[in-house]
Amino acid sequence: MTIILTAFFSYVSSSDNTIDEVSFDTGGKIFELNKKIGENFQSPYHFTSVILESKSDDIFTPDAFSEILNNQNKLIDLDNNFYLSKTAGINEDNYLFNLTDFxxxxxxxxxxxxxxxxxxxxxxxxNIPDGVNGVNEKQLKFALDKILTSKEGKGLLETIPRDDAYTKTKNVSNELGEYDEWSSKSLLVNVILDNAKLGGGTFNVGLGGDQATLNKEYLGREIVRVLAGNENNYKLWPIAVDVNLYSQEQGETSGVYLTLTVIVAILIAGLSLRSYYTVSIIGFGISAVILWLKGISSILGIKGGLIVDFIVPIAMVSLGVDFAIHAIRRYQESKISHPNNMNKALSFGLAAVSGALILAVLSDSLAFLSNAVTGIEALMHFGFSAAIATFSSFFLLGVIAPVIYMQTDKWLIQYKQNLRYINPFLRIFAGGMAAGMAGTSVILTVAVNPGYGGLVLAIYILVFMILPILYIKIFGPVGKRVNKKINSSSRKRILPFNFDVVKLFTNLTNYRYLVILITIVITVYSGFYALKLKPTFDVKDFFDP
Incomplete structure (x- = not known):
């Protein structure tokens, strides 16, 4: 039944092709009013703005102006031929807005x-036919002064820095006459697009955009690429052009770390429980949890986003492994008292640990669900999805995992297979492969498509859980059987040292006063510097060098 439900959730989530990300708006009258304004008074324009920073101290040079003008004309030509939208990957059309200065x-x-x-x-x-391509620096400076000091030039002054450290004037007199010679470190360029053709809506810088917002960002990136050109004379800095796309890419790059987190967590659990089958079972449980989260969220209409798609799975990996270790370890301890009755050992084991696990599930779920009262959509959907994942983790790794492990023990006893007879390096290798494939299933589910993740999980179940048991059933026990009793002191160690973590931390209780003193010192030291932290935001942090 668990496998059927997992397959069902994989199918449901992979069939849901809607792109609906959560909003980070706090809600309230201001945001509701802004939404109404956006719906009823949509601007006909959408702006893509960039800053051109000179590689020298002055962008008002013939070379820089010639390069900028050529790139502007190239942008217009590409848009007229529909190549701009085509390379951006959106509906082919011309999106540059035709303007008339009244x-x-x-x-x-x-x-x-x-x-x-x-x-x-x-x-x-x-009367210079080639324009900026045919003037010297004096002629360009003369033209700039006439434009910037005219009535129409007041608006253009807003596109250059107002700080005297970056924009300077110097009175000169030459064959062209007396005028102010302007120099500026940078220049603002605005590209005006047809907002209606791009899907409408208001201009809003923030995470959680719909498909229309993503299309604007795709087109914005292409505009940035064209205007940048070779950047021979200037460096182009886009201003909040692709916030959502960049956020998605950052989330996808974290997929590598999510995969490593899954692999390491599974291997640590296997090392703690000292069994290959705990590795394979926990790997199945974690992969299934992510599929359950995706499927149930799709059914309930919970929106996705960076927090829901990446932060929640990472949290559930640690929580699920914790459930599995507690439940399986207690079952292993119960087997010592009931070596001939696996069902009884499982009952005693789960009865002993279930109270603590249920309390942990309830407290964690209530903590996550407390985000539902914030009014912020992103936190609300995070709370719902995290609560779903918490219950799924408990069921799959705190209940189903020890049940599968108990059934595996019964099969091993039935087919007279002792895992200690199998080469330890073979067990480690198989466990590592299982952990790696489980991590692959998780990242495919999160970052690509839950259908692919479910397919990999199906292969995982066949290769690492079913085939080993079938092999033992058909061909008999694996490994050389040892008749004589092996004392723990005479066993050949895989590692050349003996490191007992439990003993280490138990011995720390003998030095409780010293431990308390060190803890207080670290806390006071950390608190002192924590109070010095200031909530500042440097505008330079907005740009990625």
Whole structure:
């Protein structure tokens, strides 16, 4: 029944193709009003903004302006031919918005900056046909002064730094006349897109965007790539262009660590319980927990996102392994008192530990569900999914895992197989392979598709749980049987040293006053520096160098 339910949840979650991520808005009247404004008064524009930082001290140079203008024109050409949207992977269309300046009557397509305005001024007012591509530095500075000091130039001043350390003027006089020579370290360029064609909605920088938001970010990335060009004279810095896409990519890169976490946790559990089958059973349980979480969340309509898809599985790995170790260890201890009755040993073992495990499940679930009253959608759905995963972990690893282990013991006794007769290196190798495949199933479920994760888990069950028992049943016990009793002192150790963690921590109780003193000193030291922490945010942290 457990396997059938796991397969069902795998199918349900893999069939759900909707992309619906949680919102991090806190809710309330302000956000509700903002939502209504966005629904009823959608802006016709969507902006993609970038900062162009000069590699020298001045971006107002002919070389820099020529490079910027060429990249702007390239962007317009790509959009006219639908190549911009095609390379971005969205619906093929032209998305640059056609603008008309009602004060000057000047028309532009999507991207406009001080660069193309200067180019037009040079062509029309200075009679230089090649524009910025055919002027020297003096001519460019002269044109810039005429533009920036004009009535129409007030808006352009907002696209350059206001700090005197980055934007400077110097009065000069030459063959062109007397004028102010402008220099600036950087320049702001805005690309204006057709918001309606991109799916509408309001401009909002934050996690939890829908498909329309993701499409805007895909297109924004392509715009950044085109405007950057070769970056010979400047460095391009995008401003919050792809927050959700970047967040997703960061979550996917953490998939490697999630896989390693699963593998290490399973191996530590196997080392603690000293059995290959505990490794294979716990590996099955963890993989099944993630599939149950995905399936139940899909059925209940719980939204996904970075927290739900990655943080919850990581938390459940540690919690599930903890359930399994406690339940299986107590069953192993009960076998000493009931060596000939595995069912009785399991009953006594689970009865002894079930109270503590149930209390842990209830307290953890209530702690997670307390997020449901925050009003923040991301925390609410995190609380629901974590509670689901907690109950699933308890059922699969705290109840089903020891039951499977007990049944495996009965089969091993029936087929006269003693695991100590099997080469220990073979057991370690098989356990490592099982842990690795369980980690693969988890990462496929979380980052790719639960259907693939379920398929890998089915292969896992066949290879690491069913086939070993079938092999023993068909071909008999594995390994050389040892008739004489082997004392623990005469056993050949795999490791050249004996490290007893339990004994180590037990001995620490003999030095309780010293332990308390060290704990107080560390706590006071940490608290002193914790009080010095300040909630600051440097704008430089917003950019990734």
């Amino acid at each position: 004060e000057t009557g000047r028309e532009s397509t999507g991207v406009t900056s001080i660069v193309d305005i200067t180019d037009e001024f040079i062509k029309t007012q200075m």
